[in-house]
Amino acid sequence: MWHPEPVVRHTIPETRWPTREEAARALLFQPVRVGRVELESRTWVPAMVPWRATEDGFVTRENLEWYGRFAAGRPGAIVVEATGIRDVPSGPLLRIGHDRFLPGLRELVETVRRESRGRTRLFIQVIDFLSVKRRPEKSKFFGRFLDVGERHRRALAELTGDEGWLSLGEPAVRAFLRDAPDEVVERVLDGRELEALRYGYRERVTDTQLAHVRELPRVLPGLFAEAARRAREAGFDGVELHYAHAYTMASFLSRRNDRADGYGGSPEARARLPLEVYRAVRERVGADYTVGVRFLGDEVIEGGSRVGDAAFYAAEFARAGLDFLSVSKGGKFEDAKQPKVGHAVYPYTGPSGYECMPTVLSDALGPFGRNLSLSRAVRDAVRAEGLETPVVAAGGVGTFELAEEILRRGDADIVGAARQSLADPDWFLKARAGRGADVRRCTYTNYCEALDQSHKQVTCKLWDREGLKDPGVALSSDGRRRLLPPRWTDGEK
Numbered sequence: 001m002w003h004p005e006p007v008v009r010h011t012i013p014e015t016r017w018p019t020r021e022e023a024a025r026a027l028l029f030q031p032v033r034v035g036r037v038e039l040e041s042r043t044w045v046p047a048m049v050p051w052r053a054t055e056d057g058f059v060t061r062e063n064l065e066w067y068g069r070f071a072a073g074r075p076g077a078i079v080v081e082a083t084g085i086r087d088v089p090s091g092p093l094l095r096i097g098h099d100r101f102l103p104g105l106r107e108l109v110e111t112v113r114r115e116s117r118g119r120t121r122l123f124i125q126v127i128d129f130l131s132v133k134r135r136p137e138k139s140k141f142f143g144r145f146l147d148v149g150e151r152h153r154r155a156l157a158e159l160t161g162d163e164g165w166l167s168l169g170e171p172a173v174r175a176f177l178r179d180a181p182d183e184v185v186e187r188v189l190d191g192r193e194l195e196a197l198r199y200g201y202r203e204r205v206t207d208t209q210l211a212h213v214r215e216l217p218r219v220l221p222g223l224f225a226e227a228a229r230r231a232r233e234a235g236f237d238g239v240e241l242h243y244a245h246a247y248t249m250a251s252f253l254s255r256r257n258d259r260a261d262g263y264g265g266s267p268e269a270r271a272r273l274p275l276e277v278y279r280a281v282r283e284r285v286g287a288d289y290t291v292g293v294r295f296l297g298d299e300v301i302e303g304g305s306r307v308g309d310a311a312f313y314a315a316e317f318a319r320a321g322l323d324f325l326s327v328s329k330g331g332k333f334e335d336a337k338q339p340k341v342g343h344a345v346y347p348y349t350g351p352s353g354y355e356c357m358p359t360v361l362s363d364a365l366g367p368f369g370r371n372l373s374l375s376r377a378v379r380d381a382v383r384a385e386g387l388e389t390p391v392v393a394a395g396g397v398g399t400f401e402l403a404e405e406i407l408r409r410g411d412a413d414i415v416g417a418a419r420q421s422l423a424d425p426d427w428f429l430k431a432r433a434g435r436g437a438d439v440r441r442c443t444y445t446n447y448c449e450a451l452d453q454s455h456k457q458v459t460c461k462l463w464d465r466e467g468l469k470d471p472g473v474a475l476s477s478d479g480r481r482r483l484l485p486p487r488w489t490d491g492e493k
């Protein structure tokens, strides 16, 4: 896992938990309006992919139990993991690209209603992503994938001083490159080909030579709108449009997007498709449904969008009528680590990935509340428009004290806690009940994230080896870990 150099090792801070009376008065436990719904408190579990869907994207019993377990802690809101809007195979990630997914999604909604006793609002994150292939074997890449052309022959002729390459057959070119040393390959392939060889082929929104990429602005509004219609039919309280991290919509917002068709270049043009998608969604679901967005306060990559861009987008989104703005950071492909052969590049493995889910191996700033300047800038930009759209912050928030400080300072209106909620889904309940001393505290070392990276069922190291033999405990596919934290039996009735 990448970490800043020189590294500064942090430990989780000592903290004071509130008494029940203090909690009752705390800002964190006051209600907040989010579009058409009211959250009972300002606590929020951001989207987390747990790798529990079926291979074809259906909700499983394990998904139901996962969300049911988070709901038992009664956060103000839970956002269901990134869920694909297309009707195409995408591995064990939830999908919402067809009505056949509705029964499972309905059951998910019912489970959360039941387990939270109707107290937690449930949103679903809807996502589109482009194709990312696994890193190929060198022999396969040169044998099949490389599109051999005039450019390669010319480069070989120049390199070797032998014009014979210009008329040589494709098999000979392929065989030569397959066995050539890196320095030669580097001089013959262009940047994208080298990337495809070393990281696996990855599409970009700027690949407008590809018809399906060129057509994204025509296709995506309808796909997102239908996904949102299904979310409403399944009973979700709202949708979160996933405009963050490494995926299609974030790439349209990126400063790196130089599409020349009116959907790239200037900030206004980069925001055009995200706004068109939102309008299509709004038209389909109506004015009385909550539609929010998650986007990046900073991409943290060279040439990428920074906080000034995010402030501009925030104002545009709020003016357009989005009901909440959830601010994340980084999580990009551009600086990701080279994957092993046979694996796909993963957007949380480089510096921008670090910023998305910071760990205790950090720099002087440390991981706790690391991204608050971003949510603050976004909130200020929205307030400067005279709008009250609530802003959600996340990133290393795992104590009541910090959550309360965030709200008091006006860094955000709602506090998201992903890993702390995984470490202890009852932590909001415990804090509220004056039982903060019972909170199992996240150590921010990213064992869970490593599982996510290898597409294994996500669990937390603080509880996944406990009571493996207890009756009724569901285990991971390798039988070594429990899939859910033990129940908090002392909980408020």
Ligand SMILES: Cc1cc2nc3c(=O)[nH]c(=O)nc-3n(C[C@H](O)[C@H](O)[C@H](O)COP(=O)(O)O)c2cc1C
Pocket (backbone or CB within 6 Å): 046, 047, 048, 049, 050, 081, 082, 125, 244, 294, 328, 356, 357, 358, 394, 395, 396, 397, 416, 417, 418, 419, 420, 448, 449, 452, 458
């Ligand atoms: C296992 C795991 C899966 C995640 N999946 C998603 C996701 O589907 N969508 C998303 O926007 N963020 C995802 N995230 C990022 C979190 O929502 C959150 O922004 C990040 O973990 C920082 O917050 P934290 O410090 O409270 O954990 C994931 C994080 C983890 C640890």
Ligand code: SF4
Pocket (backbone or CB within 6 Å): 419, 420, 422, 423, 441, 442, 443, 444, 445, 446, 447, 448, 449, 459, 460, 461, 462
């Ligand atoms: S495994 Fe548990 S303790 Fe470690 S970072 Fe993830 S949630 Fe926190």
